[in-house]
Amino acid sequence: MRFVLASASPARQSVLRAAGIEPVVRVSGVDEEAVRNSLTAPAPDELVTALATAKAEAVVEQVAAEFEEAVIVGCDSMLWTRGPDGYExxxxxxxxxxxxxxxxxxxxxxGELLTGHTVLRVGSGGVVARGSDHLSTTVRFGEPSQQELDSYIATGEPLRVAGGFTLDGLGGWFVTGVDGDPSSVIGISLPLTRTLLADVGVGVVSLWNHAAEESCNS
Structure with a gap:
């Protein structure tokens, strides 16, 4: 059974590797704007879940041709926060x-960091089981000085991540706390992924790599 991550995100890969899984990366290339336009006034949680599903489904054919058995995980994150005209x-x-x-x-x-996940179990050349869900994690932001903020933006990091901040990178200096699942803020929720894997009949421990098992037993 192979664990396929439908994302090129280094942060998601890092979370998985630290948690004992070496993912196979297959980038979806989904047109996110097209997915948004296909939905009629979606709620924020519906939007992130729909995007996660689209990303996972986009690589099914490729993964089914490569592996006899696999689970594909699609992820999407957005920040629900105050904008100029109310929350957005x-x-x-x-x-x-x-x-x-x-x-x-x-x-x-x-702000509320919304994370949508979809898990597809692939076997016999196609999808044999699926699960989707989302969660919300509250992020409390600090107050960087103008010099700090200018320096942070100049690194380019805020332009590469949902919400314009990271928890595990340079942006972590300006986050004062998280209420909820920290891994979801980084990009992939380990608890939610474990639950969705169970929903499709896959125990997460069966996916742990040998090196991780040895480390836990030492």
């Missing part, structure tokens, strides 16, 4: 200017 769902900031505006609103406040 935001993904990656498109420009440094938008990242700066977003941080000016987030600083000293909170």
């Amino acid at each position: 769902v935001v993904g990656k900031p498109p420009t440094p200017e938008s990242a700066a505006r977003r941080w000016s609103r987030m600083a000293g406040g909170t």
Whole structure:
């Protein structure tokens, strides 16, 4: 049984490796805007779950041709936070200017990091079981100085991640706390993924690599 991650995210890969799984990476290349446009006024949780599903489904044919048995995990994250016209769902900031505006609103406040996951179990050349769900984690933001914020945005990191911040990178300096699952803020929720794997009949411990098992037993 192979664990296939339908994402190129280094952060997601790092979380999985630290948790004993060496993922096979197959990037979905999904047109996220097209997925959004195909939905009619989706709730934020519906949107992130639909995007996660689209990413997982996009690689099914390739994975089914490569492996006799596999589980595909698709993930998507967005930040539900205060915008200029009330609360809004935001993904990656498109420009440094938008990242700066977003941080000016987030600083000293909170946001809900919404994470959608889909797990597809592949066998006999196609999908034999599936599970999808989402969760929300509250992120409490600090108040970086203007110099700190300018330096952070200049690194380019905020433009590469949902919400314009990281927990496990440079952005971690400006996050004062998390209420909920920290791994979901990094990009892939270990507890939710474990639950969805169980829903499709796969125990997470069966996917742990040998090196991780030896480390746990030493």
